[in-house]
Amino acid sequence: LWGVTPSFFDLYEADIEFGRPFDDAENESQAKVAVIGYELAKKLFGDLRSSLDNRVKVGNKSFHVIGVLEQQGSTFFMDLDNATFIPVKTIQKQVLGVNHIQFLIAFMKDTSQAELTARDVTDIMRDQHEITDPNKDDFAVTTMEEAMGMIDTITGGITLLLAAIAGISLLVGGVGIMNIMYVSVAERTYEIGLRKAVGATNSNIMYQFLWEAIFLTVLGGIIGIILGELISLLAMYGANAAGLNWGYSFSMGGVILGVTFSSATGLIFGLYPAKKAAEMEPVEALREQ
Numbered sequence: 015l016w017g018v019t020p021s022f023f024d025l026y027e028a029d030i031e032f033g034r035p036f037d038d039a040e041n042e043s044q045a046k047v048a049v050i051g052y053e054l055a056k057k058l059f060g061d062l063r064s065s066l067d068n069r070v071k072v073g074n075k076s077f078h079v080i081g082v083l084e085q086q087g088s089t090f091f092m093d094l095d096n097a098t099f100i101p102v103k104t105i106q107k108q109v110l111g112v113n114h115i116q117f118l119i120a121f122m123k124d125t126s127q128a129e130l131t132a133r134d135v136t137d138i139m140r141d142q143h144e145i146t147d148p149n150k151d152d153f154a155v156t157t158m159e160e161a162m163g164m165i166d167t168i169t170g171g172i173t174l175l176l177a178a179i180a181g182i183s184l185l186v187g188g189v190g191i192m193n194i195m196y197v198s199v200a201e202r203t204y205e206i207g208l209r210k211a212v213g214a215t216n217s218n219i220m221y222q223f224l225w226e227a228i229f230l231t232v233l234g235g236i237i238g239i240i241l242g243e244l245i246s247l248l249a250m251y252g253a254n255a256a257g258l259n260w261g262y263s264f265s266m267g268g269v270i271l272g273v274t275f276s277s278a279t280g281l282i283f284g285l286y287p288a289k290k291a292a293e294m295e296p297v298e299a300l301r302e303q
Contacts, residue, residue, distance in 0.1 A: 017105030033081030227284025235276030
């Protein structure tokens with residue numbers, strides 16, 4: 015639910031599909047009118063055109079739908095397709111019962127003056143709030159560059175965390191493969207001795223066990239990719255059912271990278287058990303049986 019001024023739709027280039035936006039007169043008179051998002055209109059009324067002249071209820075207040083937005087899509091900050099927009103003075107006085115607003119967005123013609131403009135806005139806000147000590151500011155002014163910097167910091171931290179989890183998972187999986195290959199070598203000692211007795215070289219034995227280790231890790235990687243894609247699809251359907259309008263994207267590059275890392279894990283952690291198998295003496299191996 016958004017309480018906005020009539021200029022919001024022009025500033026965000028949010029065009030109206032059906033109906034019209036509310037105007038300054040309706041904002042000043044605290045009119046109970048609403049513009050709703052594209053997806054919300056379909057969910058509530060089925061047909062976009064039939065949304066007009068219907069009503070939506072916010073708390074115990076009923077609002078007349080006068081417009082439906084064109085499909086906008088969602089961003090990190092907002093989802094206009096599932097939003098309801100009513101005049102800011104209406105939401106202040108008739109819904110929330112307050113005189114203040116939560117945030118104000120200023121669009122600039124010259125973005126190179128962002129820092130200077132932020133300082134000017136800060137001075138204006140301090141004057142309006144009668145604040146003389148900067149340490150007692152009861153508001154915050156944030157430029158788009160600062161907001162993007164915070165987002166980059168958060169996403170960078172998440173990326174590092176995911177990389178650490180992936181690294182630990184690879185290490186644990188690699189140790190598991192190494193243990194499996196050790197058990198396989200121990201159980202197939204007689205087979206190794208017999209193959210060597212009939213002419214198999216150390217390289218033949220080593221490559222056999224290396225390929226087995228790589229096969230196991232690649233198979234595990236493929237199963238993981240399939241499960242990951244299925245979970246992504248389920249998450250998308252669940253999010254869309256909740257009105258979040260998520261999308262799904264399949265990355266072949268990610269699949270290739272996953273299979274490559276799986277192969278490398280099998281190669282690295284399967285090398286030592288394969289080398290131990292290759293170094294077995296045929297007589298000793300046959301005697302073990």
